[in-house]
Amino acid sequence: MKTKPYVPGGKLAGAKGPVVMLASNENPFGPNPLAIDAMCEAAASVHVYPDPTYGALREAIARAMGIEDANRIVVSSGSDEIIHLLTQCYAGPGDEILQTEHAFSMYAVSATAHGAACISVPETGLTAGANAILAGVSERTRILFLANPNNPTGTMMSVDALTALQDALPPHVLFVIDGAYAEYVGPDYEAAIRDLVDRRANTVMMRTFSKIHGLAAARLGWAYLPQEIAETFQRIRGPFNVNSLAVAAGIASISDPAFIDMSRAHNTLWRAKMTDALNAMGLATPGSEANFVLPDFGSAERAAAANDFLKARDILVRAVGGYGLPTRLRISVGSAEDNEAVLAALRDFTASR
Ligand SMILES: Cc1ncc(COP(=O)(O)O)c(C=O)c1O
Structure with a gap:
């Protein structure tokens, strides 16, 4: 391979x-000390499989993030799993994944693993731009992965620029906004990218507990998606893809701003x-x-x-x-x-x- x-x-x-x-x-x-306490408490019950719906965790995320419909939230073993599962669902041989020049490396890993081509478009001054991205879209493009802020450049596109890009992107392209570092920008920005998901049927926001929540080793990610994509995701994920220690830590951490x-x-x-x-x-x-x-x-x-x-x-x-x-x-x-x-x-x- x-x-x-x-x-x-x-x-x-x-x-x-x-x-x-x-x-x-x-x-x-x-980690948040409340998350450590929650994991210690949950440890006594790890002989029991976790709740396969992850309802309590998805509700806690929805409450903290101002999301009305927790059914449109999915959780994962790190947000890496979301990258892989979305690629598995929507891209394969003959298809293209689009990213910018200095994109997080897992997008290309996932594209290649699923037989899709990974197309990189140039950045300007280490920053992604809508024109270059749109110039890279073809009939074959299935997913645009854009980390905003981006790793490893640390730069980001403004919400206005993201909105304009979303408006110009053809509907056959799934627009995945990777908000791994969104909390470092602040709650207004988190709300803005949440709202972008509601503007179009082709936009997804993915997030992680690995960075500001301090839970990298617990492996916990989540995404907010259009209903249909959420249903597809729920069908193909493993039934117990998130362990119960991560569930407990995630609920405690996201509930403590x-x-x-x-x-x-x-x-x-x-x-x-x-x-x-x-x-x-x-x-x-x-x-x-x-x-x-x-x-x-x-x-x-x-x-x-x-x-x-x-x-x-x-x-x-x-x-x-x-x-x-x-x-x-x-x-x-x-x-x-x-x-x-x-x-x-x-x-x-x-x-x-
Ligand atoms: C932009 C970006 N997306 C996703 C991830 C994956 O994070 P995790 O799988 O730990 O949630 C990282 C990790 O460094 C990242 O930098």
């Missing part, structure tokens, strides 16, 4: 002490501090709307040297050469202490190289 494997953020082999983990866009506060607000505020503060500090070191760092930044080291060699330099100090960030960005490194916004550590190390690096 030609599928390129997904390269995870990973662990640092051979590290002796604690490792500063800034490679996978995880929440530095960990205070934890999300606190995490977002920390991220906004430190994202700005890190962007300013990296720019001051001469590492051009574009504005990010997500929970990571993407400094430019000027050459692939210098980016690789910086990555090695950080690893030698037990600091793990993400090389993004596989995303067509070999001169950059992606650095997650971590705890204050970890952010200070990576900035201090990069100050030392740039002072000498």
Whole structure:
């Protein structure tokens, strides 16, 4: 099979002490303590299969997100599963999946795994644009995957631009707005992309509990979809695709906006501090709307040297050469202490190289 494997953020082999983990866009506060309590309580009942309708979780998501019809919410084992199941439902040999130049890698993995071609259209200044996307649409296009904000660029299209794109997109293309980082933009934006789903029969919003909810290892994602697509999804998913610990954690976490607000505020503060500090070191760092930044080291060699330099100090960030960005490194916004550590190390690096 030609599928390129997904390269995870990973662990640092051979590290002796604690490792500063800034490679996978995880929440530095960990999970919401209420989610930990809920998982501990649920642990006593893991001999019983979960509720296959996931009604309580879907209702909790609907309440928190202002969604009227919980039947149009589906849940999944990480949002990766949504990417795979939508591709399985709607694209196959002879079909095309559309994405932009620096898109999240699982879209291409999923397209290839299902025999569809993955077409990438250019971005401008690391940002997706409606004209380039529309120019990439053909008779064969089945799905447009657009992460907004995007990983690994951190950039996003405005709601107005998304709306115009939605209006211009032919109805045979399923428009999947991947909101993995939507919480870092804020509740108004979350509501805006929810409402885009209601404007058309071809638009889906997918979300994850892996990032701001701090539940990456629990593997929990969800999507808000048109009724017909939700029904198709429910027919083909595994009957117990989400485990009961994830269900308990998800209900607790999504019902507590205070934890999300606190995490977002920390991220906004430190994202700005890190962007300013990296720019001051001469590492051009574009504005990010997500929970990571993407400094430019000027050459692939210098980016690789910086990555090695950080690893030698037990600091793990993400090389993004596989995303067509070999001169950059992606650095997650971590705890204050970890952010200070990576900035201090990069100050030392740039002072000498
Ligand atoms: C844009 C985007 N979409 C989806 C995912 C998948 O997340 P998960 O499967 O953990 O929900 C990620 C993870 O990094 C991501 O960055």
